[in-house]
Amino acid sequence: MRQHSTLSTMTEFELIHRFFSGLDFGPSTRLGIGDDAAILDIPPAHSLVVSVDSANEHTHFSELTLPEVVAYRSIASAISDLAAMGATPIGMTLALSLSEQDPLWLRSFSEGVTKAVYAFGCPLVGGDTTKGPLSISVTVMGTVPQGFGLKRSGATVGDLICVSSSLGDAAAGLQLELGTLFAEEHPSCSDYLLDRWSYPQPRLALGSDLLNSATACIDISDGFLADLGHLLQQSGVGAQINEAAIPISAELISVVGRAQALQLALSGGEDYELCFTLPSSVAVPEGCSVVGQIVATMGIRGLTNTPVRTGFQHF
Amino acid sequence: MRQHSTLSTMTEFELIHRFFSGLDFGPSTRLGIGDDAAILDIPPAHSLVVSVDSANEHTHFSELTLPEVVAYRSIASAISDLAAMGATPIGMTLALSLSEQDPLWLRSFSEGVTKAVYAFGCPLVGGDTTKGPLSISVTVMGTVPQGFGLKRSGATVGDLICVSSSLGDAAAGLQLELGTLFAEEHPSCSDYLLDRWSYPQPRLALGSDLLNSATACIDISDGFLADLGHLLQQSGVGAQINEAAIPISAELISVVGRAQALQLALSGGEDYELCFTLPSSVAVPEGCSVVGQIVATMGIRGLTNTPVRTGFQHF
Numbered sequence A, B: 001m002r003q004h005s006t007l008s009t010m011t012e013f014e015l016i017h018r019f020f021s022g023l024d025f026g027p028s029t030r031l032g033i034g035d036d037a038a039i040l041d042i043p044p045a046h047s048l049v050v051s052v053d054s055a056n057e058h059t060h061f062s063e064l065t066l067p068e069v070v071a072y073r074s075i076a077s078a079i080s081d082l083a084a085m086g087a088t089p090i091g092m093t094l095a096l097s098l099s100e101q102d103p104l105w106l107r108s109f110s111e112g113v114t115k116a117v118y119a120f121g122c123p124l125v126g127g128d129t130t131k132g133p134l135s136i137s138v139t140v141m142g143t144v145p146q147g148f149g150l151k152r153s154g155a156t157v158g159d160l161i162c163v164s165s166s167l168g169d170a171a172a173g174l175q176l177e178l179g180t181l182f183a184e185e186h187p188s189c190s191d192y193l194l195d196r197w198s199y200p201q202p203r204l205a206l207g208s209d210l211l212n213s214a215t216a217c218i219d220i221s222d223g224f225l226a227d228l229g230h231l232l233q234q235s236g237v238g239a240q241i242n243e244a245a246i247p248i249s250a251e252l253i254s255v256v257g258r259a260q261a262l263q264l265a266l267s268g269g270e271d272y273e274l275c276f277t278l279p280s281s282v283a284v285p286e287g288c289s290v291v292g293q294i295v296a297t298m299g300i301r302g303l304t305n306t307p308v309r310t311g312f313q314h315f
Helices: A007-020 A067-085 A103-120 A169-178 A187-198 A204-210 A224-235 A250-256 A258-267 B007-020 B067-085 B103-120 B169-178 B187-198 B204-210 B224-235 B250-256 B258-267
Strands: A029-031 A038-040 A046-056 A088-098 A124-131 A135-145 A160-164 A216-220 A238-241 A273-278 A288-295 A299-301 B029-031 B038-040 B046-056 B088-098 B124-131 B135-145 B160-164 B216-220 B238-241 B273-278 B288-295 B299-301
Touching: A038 A088, A038 A124, A046 A067, A046 B088, A046 B124, A046 B135, A067 A088, A067 A103, A067 A135, A067 A187, A067 A204, A067 A216, A088 A103, A088 A204, A088 B046, A088 B135, A124 B046, A135 B046, A135 B088, A135 B135, A169 A187, A169 A250, A169 A258, A187 A250, A204 A273, A216 A224, A224 A238, A224 A258, A224 A273, A224 A299, A250 A258, B038 B088, B038 B124, B046 B067, B067 B088, B067 B103, B067 B135, B067 B187, B067 B204, B067 B216, B088 B103, B088 B204, B169 B187, B169 B250, B169 B258, B187 B250, B204 B273, B216 B224, B224 B238, B224 B258, B224 B273, B224 B299, B250 B258
Parallel strands: A088 A124, A238 A299, B088 B124, B238 B299
Antiparallel strands: A029 A038, A038 B046, A046 A135, A046 B038, A088 A135, A160 A273, A160 A288, A216 A273, A238 A288, B029 B038, B046 B135, B088 B135, B160 B273, B160 B288, B216 B273, B238 B288
C-alpha cells in the first residue's frame, strides 16, 4: 500500500493509525496493516471467495448520512456478497477517498468500521487513503470448503424460492434518511426502518448453513425482483411468485400502508437479505419465508401489478 | 457485487461485459465475474497476500491522461505491492467510479486493464462500477509459500541496500505528462521517460527470487528516500548511502541534467522499483544496484544535499 511521507499526510496517517490501531486482526492474519501487503492464511481444503463494493457520496448516501453509517453500510454491503456465497469472512481492504481531513468525520467513520469488523468477524487487513471526492471501496475476502460456494445458477424446476427476513424496510429507511418520507406518528417504526437501512445484517450464518442445501443464492441489494431475475437468468428458469407470502414488517405497513409496502418489498432494494432456492424436500431455515416456486417457463409470474422501480438509479 | 437493473445501467454493464469478456481468468479462478463473488484456489501450503491502491483524477492523474494509462498505472501500482512481498498474483478486483458513461473512454480504459491483466498474469475476478467522480481502486491478491513473504522489517547491520533498475525516470515522466517539463530536443529520451511513468513494470520475478535471500523489501512509490525510511524505521536500523551509486538513466540526465536527475531519483516517487536489503554474502541480482549499507545508527547518511520533496502531495 502507498505510504505518504509529507508532514500533512503524516497527520492523516497518525489519525488513521490512532483510530484503527485497536482493531484485532483475527487468527487468519499472519501479517496485518503496516507493510506493502497483508498475509492471510486460508484453512486447508478451502477456496478464497472475494467481492468488491463501492459507495460514493451523492449516489449511495448523502452529506447528511452519519460517517459511522457510511462506513458500516459500505462494509455490510460487501460482506453480504460473502453471505450470498456461503463464505466465512477472513479479511477486507478499504480504499477511502477523502476531500479533506476532518478528525471528527474520521472518528465517526472509524467507529462504523470498528463496529462492522466485530459484527462480521472480518478484520481490516489493508487500506489506502487518497485525496478526492468522498468514496469508499471495500474488498472482502472469505473462504468456503473447496468445491462449495452458493452460485446464482443451479435453481431447478420445483425448487422453493425463499427469502431471509422481511423486505422493503431498508428502502423505506433510506427515504426517511433522505427526508422524502415522514413518520412522525410512528416514531418506533421509524427508528426500526432507519436502523434496517443504516445497519444491514448480512446473513452470514444462514449462507453458511445453506452450503449443503440451497441450489442457488443471491443477495438482495437491488430489490427482490431484480435480484431474483439475475438468479433466474443464470439458472435458465422462471418463477411463480406468491405475492401474499412476501414477508413485510408490521413497521413498514404502519408507516407507508400495505400497497406501498409491497412495492418497496418487491423493488425497493438496499435490503441485503438473501434470496435462495431449496429443493422442496429440504426444511426451510428458521426466520425465512417461502415466496414462490421455480418453474420451467422463463420470467416472473404471480404479481398483481407491475412494480414501479423505486431504488436509486446508478447512471 | 452489486448488479444494476435499470435500462441505462444495463447499457453500462453491456459495455463493460463487451470490453472485459475476452479476458482469461487463469487456473486459480474457480468462479470468475458474474456471481455475488469470485472463488479462487490457493495452492497448497501457500498464504494469501493482499493489498489495495487507489487513484483519483486531479490527485494521481489529470483529465489529459489516457484512460489506458490510468488503468494500467492503477493496476501496476497495486501489483508492485505484491512484488515487494515476493508474491505471485492470482487475481484482482477493480472498483471504478465514473461520472458519466463514455464508450470511448471505457474502451481505452479497458485496453489498459487488458494489457495489465496479461502483463502481470493477474486475472480480473471482480468489479464494481458506480456513479461518481473518476476514481479507480484496485485490490490485488497473490500467494507466497507459507511462512515466507518479504517484509519491511528484517534489515540488519552490514546488509547491502539495493534497488532494481534506475530511479527518477517516472517522476520526470509525470512532469512531461503534466506539461511542467519540456524535452523537445530529446524526443527519444522524452518517450522513454513518459513510458516509464505510463507503464511501470512491477518487479514480480525479482520479488519472487528474493524470497529466500532478502532480509527486507519495499516498493518505491513515494521516492527512494521516503520508502527506504519506512524500511529502516520498521527494521530499527540506519543507512549509509553511496550517492554516486544511485542508478540514474542516461535519458533522465539528458533531459534534466545530473543535479536535478539525482533529486528526482532520491525523492521523485512513482518509480515502482524495489528497494531491498541483502546479506553481503549474497550475490546481487542482475540489473540491480548496491546503493548503500545498513548501519546501526538510525537515519540516512551520505547525502551531499538535503533533497527537496518533488512528488505530489496527497493532502
